[in-house]
Amino acid sequence: MAGMTALTKLCPPPGRATKPRWETIEANLGTPLPQDYKQLAERYGPGAFNDxxxxxxxxxxxxxxxxxxxxxxxxxxxxxxxxxxxxxxVPYAPETLLACAVTDNGENLFWITDPAGDPDRWRIAVNEARGPGWFTYDGTLTAFLAAVLDGSTEVPLFPDDLGEKSARFTPASPADTGSIRSWARARGYDVRPRGRIPLEVRDAWEKHRKPKG
Structure with missing residues (x-):
């Protein structure tokens, strides 16, 4: 697939492969998933592009x-x-939007699941963090990522310099900062999109992660 080929050339996978049980996952979601996304998930694993x-x-x-x-x-x-x-x-029927990514600043990325039975034709919609703005990309998720990372597509909702940096992928860890920021914002903490995460937020996160009982 063109998008996946461009993405792996621009940003090589970390050298590990996972094989999710797609049949079970799609059954639980109630929808088939795009082939490029399955390849992305298998080749890269959990993590973030350009942090x-x-x-x-x-x-x-x-x-x-x-x-x-x-x-x-x-x-x-x-x-x-x-x-x-x-x-x-909301420019699209909410029932057709399926979340597929989130940014460090809180923008949400969605698949526009239309046509429902042909996920390889799904497009990408980006919703502004805590705001009304939207951006639509007429292509797959991997093509979107490659275009954003090489600077050929500028998303007004993203930082201006995102496509100017060298493309990289960072595998996720249990203390993934983007996940901590998303968790904190969902609970009302005022967390900046970049920089050091306040100690009180990290302490609350660690308490949240501890097994109950």
Whole structure:
């Protein structure tokens, strides 16, 4: 696939491969998934591109970057509420939007799941962090990532210098900073998109991660 080929050439995978149980995952989600995404998940594993775009993965390090976790449903419910109440304009029917990534600043990336039965034709929509703005990319997730990382596509919602940096992929760890920021924002903490995470936030995160009982 062109998008995956361009992405791996620009940003080589970390040298590990995983094989999620796609049949079970798709059954749980109630939808087939794009082939380019399956290749992406298998070749790269959980992690982030340029320490900014955190792709959802069936083996996500936390529920906040887990494709089969609660976040896709929560985001869709929030979009439905915004759509019904007119809080923020939603350019697509909320039921057609399936979350596939989140940025370090809190922008959410969605597949536009239309046509439903042909996921390889799904496009990408980006929603502004805590705002009404949207950006649509007419292509696959891997093509979007390659285009953003090589600077050929500029997303107004992203940092201006994102495509100027050397492309890299960082495998996720249990203390993945993007996941901590997403978790903290969901609980009302004021966390800057970059820089040091406040100690109180890290302490709260560690308490959250400890087994109950």
């Amino acid at each position: 900014y775009v955190h792709v959802y993965h069936p083996h996500g390090a936390t529920e906040y970057v887990d494709l089969t976790g609660p976040m896709p449903g929560r985001l869709r419910a929030q979009l439905s509420k915004d759509h019904e109440q007119g809080t923020h304009p």
